[in-house]
Amino acid sequence: MSQGRILLVDGDPLEAQCFCDVLRKSDYEVVTLPDGDGALDTLSTEDWTVAVLDLKVRDGEALLEEAVTLAPPRPVVVLLETVGEAAAALERGAWGYLLRPLDPDLARLVVSRVYRWVRVKTELEHSVREQEELRKQVHRLRALNRVSHAIGHAFELNTILEHSTAVLLDVIEREVAVVLLLNPTTSHLYVATARGVPKERVRFHQPFPLHDSIAGRVVIEGRMEVGHGVPAEPYLDPEICAEVKNYVLVPLCVTEGITWDSDRERGTKLAVVGALGIFSHRDEPCTPEDLALLSTIGNQLGVAVTRAQYAADLRQANVQLEAANAELRHLDIMRGQFIQNVAHELRTPLALVRGYIELLAQGVLDEEQRKHAITVARERIVALTKLVEAITTLQDIKAEPLEKAPLAPQHLLQTACRRVQQRARAQGITLTCTSCEDLPMIQGDFVRLTEALHQLLDNACKFSDPGSMVYAWAEASPDRQSVVFYVRDEGIGIPEEEQNRIFERFYQVDGSAARRYGGTGLGLALAKEIVEAHAGQITVKSRVGEGSTFAIMLPAFSG
Template identity: 30%
Template sequence: MRALLLEDNPDDADLLVFELKRAGFEPEWSRVDDEPGLVDGLGRTPDIVLADYNLPGFGALQALRVINALADPPPVIVVSGAMSEDACVEALRRGAVDYLLKDRLARLGPAVEHALAQKRLDHARRRAEALSQEHERRFRAAFDHAPVGMAVTSPDGALIEANTALLEMAGVTMADVRGRPFDGLVLPEDRPVVADYVKLLCEGGDGDRRSRPRARPDDDHHGRPVREIRLTGHDGKITWTQYSASMIGTSGPLVHQIADISARRRAEQALQRQTEELARSNAELQELDRLKSEFVATVSHELRTPLTSIRGYTEMLAEDIRDPDQSQIISIIDRNGRRLLALIDDLLTFSHIEAGTLMLVRGPVRIADVLRSAVEVARATAPAEVAIKLSPPEGLPAVDADGPQLGRVVLNLLSNAVKFCPDGGTVTVTARVSDAPAEVVVSIADTGIGITPAEQTRLFTRFFRSAEAQRRAINGSGLGLAISKAIVEAHGGWIGVSSTPGAGTTVSFGLPVP
C-alpha cells in the first residue's frame, strides 16, 4: 500500500505509519508538508492520503481541492488533534472519506481498510456502468475478496449477493439469506439506521458522499454514531459493525459495506467498566477521608477540654510552689501541655479547612502589631542562642483580616524558623508594601539548615516533614505550613518559600491592601 502523508510533524507521521503497520499494512510512504510536495507525491499514485487538517498555510481543505481535481483521486482521510463538528462536516463535504482524531488512532486501520474498499467499490461501480462484462467480472472478484463485509441488494432491500467476509461475520450462508431483506441480518433496534441511510442515498441520486455532508455523529436512534449497527446471526451472536452504503447508478442496486468493529467496542466497554470502577473507588476513598476528618475533629475536641483543665490547674500549682525542683517539674508539665494544646488546635483548624468550614472574623488589622505580638511569644519560648530580629517599616497600611488567624500564621512561621536555626543563628522578620499589586508582604528569614529544591515543592503539603527534620528528630506535626497556606489564601493572599541548603530559608506571604 502506498500512503502519502500531508503532515508537518515527523513524530505524528511516524505514529500514523506505526498504526498502519499495527493494522496489518506494509505501507510504502512519504511525507510532504506543502502544495508542491503534495503535487509531486500524487504523481506517484498513492493508494491513500492522510492529511493533517490544521497544517499551517496548506491544510486538508486546500489539499482536497488539489486532489479532487485529479481524474482518479485517491481517498483522503483527515487527521487532526481536534476538529469541530462543522469542520468535520466541511471536510467530508469537500471529499474526505473519513476523519480521525490523533488521540484515537486505533480506528486508523479499519478506516483505511474501509476507504480502500470504498475506493475499489467506486471504481467497480463506474466500470460496471460504462464497460463490458469483463469489467463486471473484475468487480465481482474485488467484491468477493474485499477486506470488509459487502452485500448487494435490490432497491427494495432484497439481498442479491453477499461476500464471504459478511457471511462469516453474520454466521450465515448465502442460501440462508438470498432474496431475503438485507436488514434481516441487522438487530431490530438498529434497522432504522440502515433505512435512514438508504433513504438518504436515494434522495441524493447516486449516493456519492462527496456531493453532501455525512450525517452528524449524534444524529441517530439509540445514542450511537449513525453508521454503527449490530449484526445478528442464526446462532444469536451479536457483532458490532461500521456501516456504509452506495448506489450503483441513479436507481440501481445498493452496495452495502460492513466493517467489524467488535474489538474496538469491547475495548471501549472495558474502558468504561474500568472508569466506573475507578469512580466507585474514588468515592469510597473520599468517604473514608471524610470519616477520618470527622474522627480527627471529634477526638481533638474531646482532648482539648481536659487538657485545658490540666493547664489551668498547672498554672495554679505553679503560683504556690517555691521549691526549685518542684517548680521545674511543673514547668515541664506546663510546656508539654502547651505543646499538646497547640497540636490539638492545629488538628481542629485543619479539620475545619478540609471541611470548608474555616470561619474568618475580618476587620482592620495592623500588621506591625501582629508581628510584634508574635515575636514576643516566639522570644519567650525560643532558645537563648537564637536571635529574633524584627524590623517592620513604619506606616504599614491596615489589612482586612482575621487578627488571631493572621497571628497564628506568623507564629507558625517563626516557630519553624527557630526550630531549624542552629545555635548562634538569627531569625529576621521584615515587612514591606508592594504597589503592583497593592499588598503587604511579610518575610521571615532564618540562617538555618535550608531546604532542598525537591522538597520545596512539597513544603506546604499536609503532614510533610523534610528528610533533614526527620534525621535530626526536630519536633513537628507537618501541619503548620499547610494551615498557614490555607489561612493566607482564605484572605486572598499568597505564600511562597525561597531556600538554599545550608544557607537558610525565607518564607514570605502577601496580603491585599483594601
C-alpha cells in the first residue's frame, strides 16, 4: 500500500532516477517531470502528498510561488545547491530543503518528515472543522431549544416572534428577519415582526395580496424559496430591497391532518399560516444546515401562530358567551319584571270586572249603578284586549308580512293623534298635531305605522302631568330622502344612561314607576320593531325633569 504520492520535478535525469529508487523503496508512488512546464497543472489537478522541486529547472521559481498559493497549499521540498539558498526558499513557502549531492537516507528522512507533517496538519484541520461544525450544530440546537422554550412558555405571539427572530439572526449570522402572517379571512399577508431593519422602513400591519410578493408565492406553494437579490417586496422599503444580496423565505406550516393516497400511503396535510423571511447584505448564501434550521423553526412558529389564533378565538368566544349569558340574565330579570307588571295590569281590571259582575248578579245595584258597572267593565276589557294585542303583535311582527302601500305622512300622523286625543283630554293634557304640507310620500303598512306613532303619543301622555303639552309633527329631511315624525312631551324625562335601553323588549326604566303610570314596557319596543321593519330608525333625546323628544325617520317612497 502506497504511503503517498510524490511529484518530483528535477532537471538531472540521473539524480531523479536515484531519488525515485530511494522513495519507491519506502513505498511512495513517484511521478517525475523534467521541468516546470506543465507541472503546475499536474500539481493543482491531482492529489499529491509532497512535491520535490529543483529550483534550477525552467519555471522552477514560478512553480514554487504558485504551489504555495493553491487551495489547499501543496507542501514543497526544494533541491538546492548551497545552504545559503535555504532561508530564501523557506521564506517563500517551502516546507523543507535538500542539498546536492543528494544523501539518499537524508532525502528519505526529509520527505518522510514532511509527509508526517502534512498528515498531522490534515488531521488537525479535519478535527478543527469537525469541532467548528459541532460548535455550530450545538449553537443550532440551542437556538431550537430557545425557540421551543419561548413557544412553550410565552403566551403573547409578538413576544414569541421577536425572540425567535433575534435567536435566528444570531445563529445564522444574517442581518434582517421578517415574519409575515396570513389573514385567513381576507387571504392577505401582513408584517407581524421585523428585526434588523428600522421600523419606519417596514410597513407593519398593512395587508397586501398574496400574488404581489415572493412571500405570497411561498405561502401559496407551501415551499421554501432561496434566491439572490430581491425585487421590490411591498412590505419593505425599496432601499432595503436594493441592499439585499440573497434571501430565504420559508412557509410557517402546521399539520392539519392525515391524508391517504390511492396506494394507501400515509401523508400529512399541512396548512400555511405565514412566512419567515431572512435577508442578507452579504454574498455568502445560507448553508444547507442553516436552511434546515430555518425550515424547522418555520414549522415551530407555524404551531405558535396557530395556537395563538386558537387562543384568540377562544377568548373571543368566551367574551361572546359571557355577553350572551349576561344578556340572558338581564332578559330573565326583565321578563320577571314584565310578568309582574302584566300580572298587575291584568289583576287590577279583572278584579274590578269580577266585582261589578258579582254585584250585577246579586241585583243590588240600581239602574244608574248598573250602567256605570257595565261601562267600567267594558273599558277594562278593552284595555285588557289592547294589552294582549300588544304582546301578540311583538311576537308576530317579524313573522307576518307587512301590507305596504304608498302613504301620506300627514294622514298617518292625524290618525295616530285622533286615537290618543281622548286620553289626553281626560288627563288635562293639550295635544297639538301639525305637519308640513309638501311632504314626500312614504311606503309602509298603515296599521303598523299608526300603531308605532300611537305608542309614542300614548307614552308621552302617560308620563306627562295635567296641564302640560304634547307636540306631534312631521317634516321632510333636508335632502327629502326621508320623512321624520316627532313626538315631544314635558314629562318626567329619561336618564341618559337608560336611553339606549328603553326600546328593548320588557324593559322599563323603573318598575315602580310602571305601577304608578301604568303599562308593561312593551310600547317602545313595539314601536321600534315596527319602524325597523320599515327600514327606519327611532331615536330619543331627553333630560330628566325636562321631557323627551322621540323621532321616527322613514325613507321616502321613490316609486
